[in-house]
Amino acid sequence: MNISKKIVLLGHFGVGKSSLIRRFVEDTFTDNYKVTIGVHILKKEVVISPKETVSLIIWDLEGNDDITNTRASYMLGTSGMIYVFDLTRPATYEQLESDLNFIKTNYPNIPIKVVGNKKDLVTKDFIKQNSDVFGSFTDFYTSAKANTKVNDLFSTLAKQLIS
Amino acid sequence: MLAKHKLAHEKAIIQYLIVDKKSIILESDDAFFSNVTKQSITSLHPFFESITTLLDLEENQEYLFSCIHLETDNRNIIADITLKTFSKEHALLIIQDLTTHYDNYQLTAQKRNESVIDSQILELKNKYLIEKEEFKNTFIANFSHEIREPLSGIITFVDILGKTNLDSEQKDYLNIINTSSNHLKHMIEDILDISKIEVGKLNLIEDSFNLSEFLEEFVFTYKIKAEEKGLTFLNTIGEKLPPQIIGDPYRLKQILGNLIDNAIKYTTKGSITLNVSLNQVRANKASIHFQIIDTGIGIEKENLDKVFTSFTQVDTTQRNKGTGLGLAIVKNLVSLMDGNISIDSEFNEGTSFALNLSFKLDTKTKDKKVEVATVEKLGKDKYHILLVENSEITQLSVLKILAAQGKFYLDIVTNPDTLIETIQNQKPDIILMDINLPNTTGDQLAIEIRQLPEKELKKIPILALTGKVFPEDLKRYKKAKINDVISKPFDEKSLLKTIHKYLK
Structure with a gap:
């Protein structure tokens, strides 16, 4: 069985949403930052079991420091979300709790994974020290550059979407 | 003719498609996606796959999806896509190519985002540096405090032990402990001073003091030190010097002391000279000239500009140990006092430091002497x-x-x-x-x-x-x-x- 599911990636600009998708879909990475405007859409099949495959249609939304400004049309028909913040820039996770509340209020029952990206640039101690800031919300600490937990992130969400 | 050119250069920017509920393209004007009729719309791009559920709606609705990147094998465009659904008709898709418009916007957004990210990173770096500086200062303060406590005990008991009956060998050992602990004490003081100077926390006090008494005591102390090393201590104290001045006597002593300690350290034979004279008195301020001359090892010309740098010792022979902070502290203290200092040296002949410092004149206190009870x-x-x-x-x-x-x-x-x-x-x-x-x-x-x-x-x-x-x-x-x-x-x-x- 093969089914399609649309997922969107949200978060501030420069947090690495496009890099995570590129790593997941193409297994590539570049250090050169290229801003995303509007939305890029990519597709990748995730094998859940020998008989079950999910086609993830991944919407890479342009970064926005105010989540309430996200265009509503982009969210139509979304089955899952990934909220990404940059572990090296506090400005990208200072509003984490209120951003998540906004998402849960406006898109109830849609599974969401919260991701602290650029893990390769911070220490384990840093993550421990900031556990009260983002620790309780975060599902994955990833690095698109070092390819840490990227596949885990997408396949965990894919499994959740069909369960 | 014109029609021919128009045809060659005209670029379609809108494509219209009629799509049924099963996502099949019924009609297309093939403006840029060509030969697509009877195909599933989902084969054009994953975007269309994610809107197929909307095609089922049997009601009059309009959805606008702006700035969608449609990358296909044939072309890459950035488009605004409108989906219109009707209660009794098939859905209409309008794809408007706005690539040029969005490309321009992309450039602006790129610059804006890079600038915001750069400033956030800079702010973080500054915060990190401030935290690091604070940690360093707290570390130095606590560390020096922890060292001062036992050192205080060593210095006191060396004093006390020196007054007991010791044989000459024991006296020699005691002298070594005494010299080492005093050296350690000076090093701690130097490190504390330079760290205070670096963060701008070294404040000068303003106290009225008797200059001739100050110099008398100073000369007395350093004459003994010089003579202990077999050097002659010469001094000329100007007669026109003001008797009572306002300034920081502790820091003045530190400046002159560091310079003369250095002179004694680097001189093995000959003399150390201290000259003090009045430059001028203007606006109730006296400018005083100090000169310290030695006949020591001297400094090579190419090393002269390094002597006031922290942790620098021009003499690297290890014969004369130290932190290399003394002259850096002197230079900073002289600057704090709005004065100036210069150095002149001949290698293997000697060194001369000249400095000018200004002090307020204290005309109210006449020959003030602090009487300390004995x-x-x-x-x-x-x-x-x-x-x-x-x-x-x-x-x-x-x-x-x-x-x-x-x-x-x-x-x-x-x-x-x-x-x-x-x-x-x-x-x-x-x-x-x-x-x-x-x-x-x-x-x-x-x-x-x-x-x-x-x-x-x-x-x-x-x-x-x-x-x-x-x-x-x-x-x-x-x-x-x-x-x-x-x-x-x-x-x-x-x-x-x-x-x-x-x-x-």
């Missing part, structure tokens, strides 16, 4: 000193120094909870107060003492005995009405001198 001149037979201290080394150091004078009773309080009661029972003449105490601080206790109802008790002189002597510490002590500070490590002379100042 033990013999004191009014009482014995004085009662109360020491609030939990370090056994310091307790023993103070006890030994005071006991040798034969003029003091010493009581020691180690538990701050019993302090007030002890003061009320014993009515001491002076309280020597450590600052780092269990569960409280010396300045906090001083505040409590100053609030006592008994007039004679709340005015007892309190002298802080501490290694914490940063400007912010001194301000705190002043606020707590602590009369004076004896800095750890202290020696017999500095302890007694400060105590005598407050004895009646």
